[in-house]
Structure formats: structure tokens, C-alpha cells
Amino acid sequence: MSDVGPPYAGRVALVTGSRRGIGRMIAEHVLAHGGRVVGFARGESTIDHPDHTHVQVDVADPASVQRGFAELKQVTDAVHIVVNNAAVLTSQYSMIMPPAAAAAMVDTNLLGAFMVSREAAKLMRRSGWGRIVNISSMAVGLEPIGDSLYAASKAGLTTMGNVMAKELAPLGVTVNTLGVSAIATDMLAQLPQDKVDAVVAGLPLPRYAEPDDVLNVLDFFCSERSSYVTAQTVYLGGVH
């Protein structure tokens, strides 16, 4: 396999939350570079490509994840790359955060990534090669008001990923986390523009992230040459 260019040719990537935003961007990137994509999302597919298979899965529901993998195994017996991107965000003061919204963030952002990773790892162990990338957020480092549980769920991805990195290292599987800064997505559009602008202005690199900023780190984590890179978290924009 070539070490030049994005490392997706011949690989099967499972991308959660693949219908829109960062997930769709990543799925289309993998497809554009010769990879095959299985997308997990609650709604209908938004990607029309011969190498894309969409499976309607709610990652917050372990039974739905199990069914999703059963369906996935109908079209492929291998998963080489997992991008745990599916996430929900409700930004609200803790004292008035609806409990259901709080639970949804933990179930989708953290438990969902766990369930998908563990099922994918069972397939990765057969080939002795795998890359799991968890999509985290600048909220972990910035700890913005209103994002108590969102930030905690994303921080949990790093801890979870680091432990899984140890468990899966003997199987040739790396687990890393990519902390994305503000980037134009539907999720970001939920937040007041002036507040996001102020946060971005305070970053060491005070600009919004571009798609290539995300894809650059994703490519690095997924590359053949990154077999010695695991349990790492990279934040964009200078957040830490």
C-alpha cells in the first residue's frame, strides 16, 4: 500500500454520523481517495456513491448498533477504519438542562463510540490492522458555559480511547482522538454566532477550521506509517 496521499485505497471505513457535517465530509473524503465507506446514521443516506453503503443506526442504542453490524456484515467482512463522529449537542446551563438531553449526549457521544468501536474491533482483529479515530471537540479544553455534559462526553472519548488503545494494541489497532475546533456545520449553527466568533478569536490560531484541517489529521492517524501512534489526542487551532 502506498504511503503517498490519503491512506484509504482498499480500506473499508465505518463513519458514524455520516449524513452531514464532519461525518459526511470524512465519508466523501475516503470515497474520493479509493476507500469504501459504510455510514451509520439515524436518517436516510445523503451520499450517492457506488462504494458507499448506508445503514440506519442510532448509535445511542446498543441494540441498534448490533443490528447495524449485522447489516454491515452482509456487505463486508472487514472494517479497517472507524471514525466515531456521531454526536449530539444541547448547550444549556446545567441547572436547567433537560435530563433527556443530558442522557442523549452521553449515550450518543460516548456510549455510541464505545459500542461501535468494540464491535468494529472484533472485525479488525481478524486482519490485525485497524485505525479508530474519535472525533472530539475544542469544548474539552475551553470548557464553555452550557457545555458541561457535552464537554465531559467528549473528554470521555480521550480516556476511553486511551484505554482501548492499550487493549487493542496487540491486535494492530490504534485508537486516537481528533479534537475539532469551530468549523461550519449544522451543529455549530445551533450556537449563537457572536459567541462562537468570540471563542474563535481567543484561539491561538484565531480562525475557523477548514475541512482540510480536519482531514489532514485524520489522514495522519489512518496512515500505514502511523502504526506507532496511538492513545494520542490532537486538537486543532491550538486548543489544549
Place this chain on the structure above:
Amino acid sequence: MLDHAAVQDIVLRALESLNDERAADDRFVVGPQTRLFGADAALDSLDLVSVIVDVEEAVSAAAGRTVMLTDDRAMSQEVSPFTDVAALTAYVLSLPELA
């Protein structure tokens, strides 16, 4: 319908598969009494995980439905179903989804 012999065969094949990956002088005796877990077990923790996943996959394939061996039922058993081959075989056969 999976019977005792079929399930035990699945467990033994999972162990033999594990043995195949080991050096000749590191292999263990595979049989109905092989210990899977505990101080005198021949398997380390990752080996046991590998065996459980292999058995889960094979049982699911044979049953035509997803079977999970590590849910709350397994954890609440008085005697761990992962003690030895016989215990794991008996536990698989006790699962209501295989009835």
C-alpha cells in the same frame, strides 16, 4: 438447533485457533476440561477475550441471530461461565435465544 456436542466443538475450535497462533512450546492442552479463567488457566486475559468473541461469532452464525455472551446475565451467574470449557458450553446452551 445447537446441541451440547456442537457448542462444545465451537468452544474447542476457538481454543485450537488460539493455540495455532502460539509457538509450539507455548501451546496448551485443548479439551473439555481446559481452564479458561483463573490462576491455573492457560489463557491470559486477551486470549480469553479472543475466545469469547470467536465463540460468540460462531454461535451467532450457527443460530442465525446475534448472541452475546458477555451481557448482564453472564456477569450475574453464580459460577462464571468462563471458568472452563464445560462451564462455557453449559452457559451457551442455557441461553433462551438458542432454545
